[in-house]
Amino acid sequence: MRTQVCIIGGGPSGLLLSQLLHRAGIDTVVLERQSRAHVLSRIRAGVLEWGSTEVLDAAGVGARMHREGFVHDGVQLAARNRAIRIDFKELTGKPVLVYGQTEVTHDLYEARDAMGGTIITEAAGVTLHGLPDAPYVTFTKDGVEQRLDCDYIAGCDGFHGASRRAIPDKLLKTFEKIYPFGWLGVLSETPPVAPELIYASHERGFALCSMRNPQLSRYYIQVPLEDRVEAWSDTAFWDELRRRIPHEAAETLVTGPSIEKSIAPLRSFVAEPMRWGRLFLVGDAAHIVPPTGAKGLNLAVSDVHYLSRALIARYRDGSEALIEGYSETALRRVWKAIRFSWWMTTLLHRFPDQTAFDLHIQAGEIDYLGESVAARTALAENYVGLPF
Ligand code: RFL
Numbered sequence: 523m524r525t526q527v528c529i530i531g532g533g534p535s536g537l538l539l540s541q542l543l544h545r546a547g548i549d550t551v552v553l554e555r556q557s558r559a560h561v562l563s564r565i566r567a568g569v570l571e572w573g574s575t576e577v578l579d580a581a582g583v584g585a586r587m588h589r590e591g592f593v594h595d596g597v598q599l600a601a602r603n604r605a606i607r608i609d610f611k612e613l614t615g616k617p618v619l620v621y622g623q624t625e626v627t628h629d630l631y632e633a634r635d636a637m638g639g640t641i642i643t644e645a646a647g648v649t650l651h652g653l654p655d656a657p658y659v660t661f662t663k664d665g666v667e668q669r670l671d672c673d674y675i676a677g678c679d680g681f682h683g684a685s686r687r688a689i690p691d692k693l694l695k696t697f698e699k700i701y702p703f704g705w706l707g708v709l710s711e712t713p714p715v716a717p718e719l720i721y722a723s724h725e726r727g728f729a730l731c732s733m734r735n736p737q738l739s740r741y742y743i744q745v746p747l748e749d750r751v752e753a754w755s756d757t758a759f760w761d762e763l764r765r766r767i768p769h770e771a772a773e774t775l776v777t778g779p780s781i782e783k784s785i786a787p788l789r790s791f792v793a794e795p796m797r798w799g800r801l802f803l804v805g806d807a808a809h810i811v812p813p814t815g816a817k818g819l820n821l822a823v824s825d826v827h828y829l830s831r832a833l834i835a836r837y838r839d840g841s842e843a844l845i846e847g848y849s850e851t852a853l854r855r856v857w858k859a860i861r862f863s864w865w866m867t868t869l870l871h872r873f874p875d876q877t878a879f880d881l882h883i884q885a886g887e888i889d890y891l892g893e894s895v896a897a898r899t900a901l902a903e904n905y906v907g908l909p910f
């Protein structure tokens with residue numbers, strides 16, 4: 523087989539890149555390790571920056587998102603039973619869109635099918651060869667080994683994928699921060715507790731009230747890294763959530779059976795550079811943020827925006843400048859999101875080794891947000907997304 527761009531990974535990064543390139547007349551093949559049903563069953567992000575919705579529109583996959591997504595003009599930050607509203611619309615002129623990653627992925631698969639895009643699912647043992655200059659990929663499908671020749675490889679295969687590992691250690695710099703806690707998340711078919719997201723800082727730990735639609739809620743609580751999901755009954759989860767959110771919300775919280783429950787550890791991670799010759803790293807393959815800033819999926823979209831633009835320029839007029847600048851351009855935006863996600867995480871969580879001094883700094887910073895338009899604006903402009 524031969525294609526112009528081989529895309530490893532059929533998550534949101536890989537599918538969106540494939541869609542944007544195909545619309546510009548560039549041929550791609552997507553290789554995904556899992557089945558489509560497995561990819562579509564993952565419950566992940568819930569918040570899209572407005573700029574991300576514009577990229578999805580440009581890819582021709584925005585119709586259902588605009589019909590069924592929910593425009594949110596702000597969020598609530600709660601601490602010591604007091605809520606501070608961060609009014610994105612007033613502070614930045616832009617809202618965000620609540621529309622699940624699962625739905626985005628679903629829309630992308632449908633669009634790829636409609637255009638006759640090639641997606642090979644359950645591709646095992648994907649291996650990159652010939653890098654940095656003459657790439658090709660081998661994999662096994664239905665027990666048969668195949669070879670795919672290509673001009674470029676886009677590594678869209680997430681944190682545990684093969685692409686980043688294909689870059690020699692001596693060329694790759696990595697930066698990592700592991701947080702000493704995780705998030706226990708629950709999805710339930712209950713109405714959301716409030717019309718906007720609530721980010722709650724509490725002495726027992728952080729909690730987040732989010733949603734997917736008027737009958738589907740998503741909640742998270744900070745838990746120790748050692749906790750196992752099986753040890754958390756639904757009742758224990760709801761009781762703990764109620765303790766951490768403002769009293770008024772706790773009293774009106776509607777609970778029900780969880781339809782998904784999982785624990786995700788929190789980490790910050792960046793790999794540099796994001797290009798090695800004809801291999802590009804995109805999305806979670808290159809960087810991970812803790813979910814507190816709602817940035818992971820949005821960074822994947824901005825990487826795809828920069829890379830699609832670079833590849834389109836290369837195939838249209840032979841220009842390599844954007845390809846050569848891809849890593850630097852993408853990383854400049856990545857590091858700002860890494861900083862914001864680290865800051866939100868540090869602001870709102872309880873750390874096991876926190877001193878009385880640290881706690882006062884945290885409380886002072888939250889007070890300051892309540893009192894200062896400048897402080898709220900800084901939070902808001904990062905949350906709604908910095909310009910591409
Ligand atoms: P993905 O989604 O991990 O997709 C990578 C795909 O590659 C496949 N793959 C391989 N395929 C072939 N060969 C291999 N060797 C392969 N290895 C892996 C995988 O099966 C998979 O299908 O990466 P991508 O596309 O870069 O997308 C990134 C986003 O998924 C991620 O950043 C977000 O989900 C992060 N995230 C959030 N982001 C937001 O912007 N807003 C949020 O509100 C938000 N909340 C979250 C989140 C992530 C969470 N978890 C569980 C990690 C909440 C949670 C709980």
Ligand code: PHB
Binds near residue numbers: 567568733740813815
């Ligand atoms: C979610 O709805 O899953 C969600 C929302 C906001 C975050 C993280 C996750 O910061």
